[in-house]
Amino acid sequence: IFPPELRFAFLKFFNRIFHVFSSYCYFDITEIDGVNTNELYNAVQLYLSSSVSIAGNRLSLTRAVNSSSITFGLSNNDSIVDTFNGVTVLWEHVVTQRQTQTFAWRPLPEEKRGFTLRIKKKDKTLILNTYLDYIMERANEIRRKNQDRLLYTNSRGGSLDSRGHPWESVPFKHPSTFETLAMDPRKKQQIMDDLKDFAEGQVFYQKTGRAWKRGYLLYGPPGTGKSSMIAAMANYLGYDIYDLELTEVHSNSELRKLLMKTSSKSIIVIEDIDCSINLTNRKKNSSNVSSQRSYYDAETRNGSGSGSGGSGEEGGNGNTITLSGLLNFTDGLWSCCGSERIFVFTTNHIEKLDPALLRSGRMDMHIYMSFCNFPSLKILLKNYLGYGVEDINGDVLKEMEMVVEKAEMTPADVSEALIKNRRDKEKAIRELLEDLKSRGERNVKDGKLRGGSGNLTELEVVEEQEKRAIDSQNEDEDHDEEEIELEDNICKTRED
Ligand SMILES: Nc1ncnc2c1ncn2[C@@H]1O[C@H](COP(=O)(O)OP(=O)(O)OP(=O)(O)O)[C@@H](O)[C@H]1O
Numbered sequence: 001i002f003p004p005e006l007r008f009a010f011l012k013f014f015n016r017i018f019h020v021f022s023s024y025c026y027f028d029i030t031e032i033d034g035v036n037t038n039e040l041y042n043a044v045q046l047y048l049s050s051s052v053s054i055a056g057n058r059l060s061l062t063r064a065v066n067s068s069s070i071t072f073g074l075s076n077n078d079s080i081v082d083t084f085n086g087v088t089v090l091w092e093h094v095v096t097q098r099q100t101q102t103f104a105w106r107p108l109p110e111e112k113r114g115f116t117l118r119i120k121k122k123d124k125t126l127i128l129n130t131y132l133d134y135i136m137e138r139a140n141e142i143r144r145k146n147q148d149r150l151l152y153t154n155s156r157g158g159s160l161d162s163r164g165h166p167w168e169s170v171p172f173k174h175p176s177t178f179e180t181l182a183m184d185p186r187k188k189q190q191i192m193d194d195l196k197d198f199a200e201g202q203v204f205y206q207k208t209g210r211a212w213k214r215g216y217l218l219y220g221p222p223g224t225g226k227s228s229m230i231a232a233m234a235n236y237l238g239y240d241i242y243d244l245e246l247t248e249v250h251s252n253s254e255l256r257k258l259l260m261k262t263s264s265k266s267i268i269v270i271e272d273i274d275c276s277i278n279l280t281n282r283k284k285n286s287s288n289v290s291s292q293r294s295y296y297d298a299e300t301r302n303g304s305g306s307g308s309g310g311s312g313e314e315g316g317n318g319n320t321i322t323l324s325g326l327l328n329f330t331d332g333l334w335s336c337c338g339s340e341r342i343f344v345f346t347t348n349h350i351e352k353l354d355p356a357l358l359r360s361g362r363m364d365m366h367i368y369m370s371f372c373n374f375p376s377l378k379i380l381l382k383n384y385l386g387y388g389v390e391d392i393n394g395d396v397l398k399e400m401e402m403v404v405e406k407a408e409m410t411p412a413d414v415s416e417a418l419i420k421n422r423r424d425k426e427k428a429i430r431e432l433l434e435d436l437k438s439r440g441e442r443n444v445k446d447g448k449l450r451g452g453s454g455n456l457t458e459l460e461v462v463e464e465q466e467k468r469a470i471d472s473q474n475e476d477e478d479h480d481e482e483e484i485e486l487e488d489n490i491c492k493t494r495e496d
C-alpha cells in the first residue's frame with residue numbers, strides 16, 4: 001500500500017528511535033568495504049570459527065583453494081555469543097542479496113555479507129579496540145597454525161589487484177625445513193637460536209629501543225640452498241614470505257608503499273640482490289673506483305647488451321630505485337611500520353655488493369651457504385637414501401670425507417645424483433663417490449680450488465672476501481658526497 005520509499009523511511013525512523021533507547025550499540029563489519037576487502041571480516045570469520053563454542057549453531061564449511069585446512073563459519077543470518085574480558089557480546093552473520101548492478105568497475109559478489117557486532121553501550125569503550133585487536137591477533141595465529149602460510153609477490157609491476165593490494169599471494173607450501181637442510185649442524189643451530197630469540201624478543205627489543213626486525217644476508221654459489229633456507233625459516237617461525245621483485249619496482253616511493261602493505265610476522269626477501277638493483281649512478285660518480293667495482297661495471301655493461309653507455313643514465317629503463325632507497329626500506333624509519341619483520345637478501349656474489357649493504361648493523365647476520373661438506377653430505381644421505389653413517393661401509397665413508405670438500409659439489413648436485421639412483425641405494429653411493437672423486441681430481445688438476453694456492457680453506461677465502469668488501473667501504477672517502485648525490489637523484493625523480 002505504501003510506496004517503497006515511504007516504507008523505507010519509516011523503517012529507518014523506527015530503527016533510530018529503537019537505537020536511542022536501546023542499551024546496545026551495533027557495529028557492521030562488511031566483507032567488502034568500498035572496493036577493498038575488509039581484513040577484519042576474514043579475521044572475525046576465522047576467529048569465530050575456532051574460539052567460540054559452536055554447539056547448536058549451524059555452520060558453513062569452507063576450504064580455500066589449495067589450502068589444507070577447513071574453516072567453520074557461521075551460516076547465513078546466524079548469531080553467536082562470545083565473551084571477552086568478562087563482557088558478553090553477540091555476533092550475527094548477515095547475508096543479503098546485492099542489487100544487480102548495471103555497471104561496475106569490477107564485479108562484486110552477488111551476496112553482501114557482513115558481521116554485526118552487538119555490544120552493551122556501557123562496555124563499548126571498555127573493550128571495542130582491544131577486542132578487535134585481539135581478534136586480529138588470534139586470527140593470524142590460527143592461520144599460522146593451520147600451516148596456511150602465504151607467499152606474496154609484487155610481480156605485477158606496480159599495478160594493484162582487484163582488492164587494491166600491490167601484493168599477490170598464493171598458499172606457500174615449501175617442504176624445506178631446518179631438518180632437511182644440509183649444512184653444518186652447529187651453524188644451523190646458531191641460526192635457529194637466532195630466529196627463536198628474535199621471535200620471542202618483543203620485550204628485549206622494546207627495552208633496548210630497537211626496531212623489532214632482523215636482517216640476514218645469505219650468500220654462496222647457486223644450488224647451495226639459499227632459497228631452501230628461506231623456506232625453512234618461514235616454516236620454522238610460521239611467517240609469511242614477501243618475495244620482493246626489485247626489477248618490478250620503479251621508484252623509491254613505490255618501494256615504500258609495498259613495504260607499508262606487508263604484515264607483521266613476515267619475511268621480506270630480495271633474491272639476487274646484486275643483479276636486481278641498478279646502482280650504477282653510484283659507481284659513475286665514484287672517483288675512487290676499486291678493481292672490484294670496475295669489474296662489476298664491466299659486467300653490468302655486458303649484461304645490458306648494447307653497451308651504449310647506458311650504465312650511468314639514471315632512469316634509462318625507468319627504474320630509479322637507489323641504494324639509499326633500499327636502505328631506507330630495510331633500516332630507515334619506514335622499516336618500522338609494523339613489527340616482527342625479517343629481511344633476507346641473497347646473492348651469489350658477495351664481492352659485488354655495495355659495501356654500504358655489508359656494513360655492520362645493516363644485515364645482522366651474514367650466512368655463507370657453502371659447497372657440500374661432510375656434515376651436509378651426511379644429512380643428504382639420510383634425507384634421500386635413509387642411510388645413517390652406520391649403514392654405510394666405513395671405508396667408503398672415509399673416502400667420501402676425504403674428497404667431498406675438494407669436489408666442490410653443491411648440495412643441489414649431490415641431491416640430483418642421489419635422486420637419480422634412489423631405487424638402488426648401493427649404486428647411488430657408488431656413483432656419488434665416483435663423481436666426487438673425479439670432480440675433486442679435476443679441480444686439483446686445474447688448480448681451480450680457491451684454497452688451493454695458500455693454506456686457506458674455502459670458508460676462510462670467502463670470509464676474507466667479505467672483509468675486503470667491507471674494508472673498501474671504509475677507505476671510500478667520497479662516501480658522504482655520494483650519499484648526497486644519491487639524495488639529489490631521489491629529489492629529481494620525485495619532481496618528475
Ligand atoms: N643445503 C641444502 N640442503 C638441502 N637441499 C639443498 C640444499 N641446497 C640445495 N638443495 C637442493 O637443491 C635445490 C636448489 O636449491 P636452492 O634453490 O635452495 O639453491 P639456491 O642457493 O637458492 O640457488 P640459486 O642461487 O640458484 O637461487 C633445492 O630444491 C634443494 O632440494
Ligand SMILES: [Mg+2]
Pocket residue numbers: 226227228271
Ligand atoms: Mg635461490
